[in-house]
Amino acid sequence: MSVPVDKDQLLVAMKKSQDALVKKLLRIPADQAFIPQLKGHVQGTQMSAANLVSYLIGWGEQVMYWHQQERNGEKIDFPAAGYKWNELGKLAQKYYADYADITSWPVLLEKQTYTHQQLIELVERYSNDELYGVPWYKTWTRGRMIQFNTASPCKNAATRLSALLKK
Template structure:
């Protein structure tokens, strides 16, 4: 799928990639969800499917946070409060820790699905012009920043899960 360049294309990519991801997550046996069997976000590391979902929820919530900060008239903390763009590995570790207290696979899936609904609702609030016809962060449009942290990582996570599912077969 091409990089979205419109609101409709972004929503389609988000929905399609979330649907594919959901199907992969549903195939994973719950007893394997918390075992570190997936290549991690930091070189040489391994993570569990639960941590992978934590990462997706963390970034989704970060996008929602940016928009809440903007709506409140605050300076947006990119990529996140206390982190720089060259510290994304540390930020991934934070996201894993943020959800480490969840020990039920079904709860992880439900949290991810709710996060996805919130992100779609966010996109639906904006016009095509607001999403794609003016820079929002540096050279990046709002739509591109949302896509970087929703549809793209969903697709990446699906690929990681495909490898995991093949190894378990």
């Protein structure tokens, strides 16, 4: 699928990547979900499927937080408070830790699905022009920033899980 250029395409990309991801996540046995078997987001590290889901939840909640900061008239912390764009591996590890207390695979999956639904609702609140008509962060539109941190990571996660499921 090509990069979305409007609201409808963004929603399709988000839903399609989520559907493909969920199909793969449901094939991960709960007793395997927390075992580090995947290449981590930091070179030389391993992560579990649960870490990968935590990463997706973390980014989803970060995108929603950017919008909360904007609504509150605050300066938006891109990518996140205390992190720079060249420190995304460290940010990924923070997201793993943020949800490490969720030790039930079904509960973690439910949280990821809920986060995804909140992101869909966020996108639905904006017009096409608000999403794609003007730059929002530097030269990037709001829609592109949402896509970078929702549909793209979901698609990447599904690819990572494919390798695990072939073992």
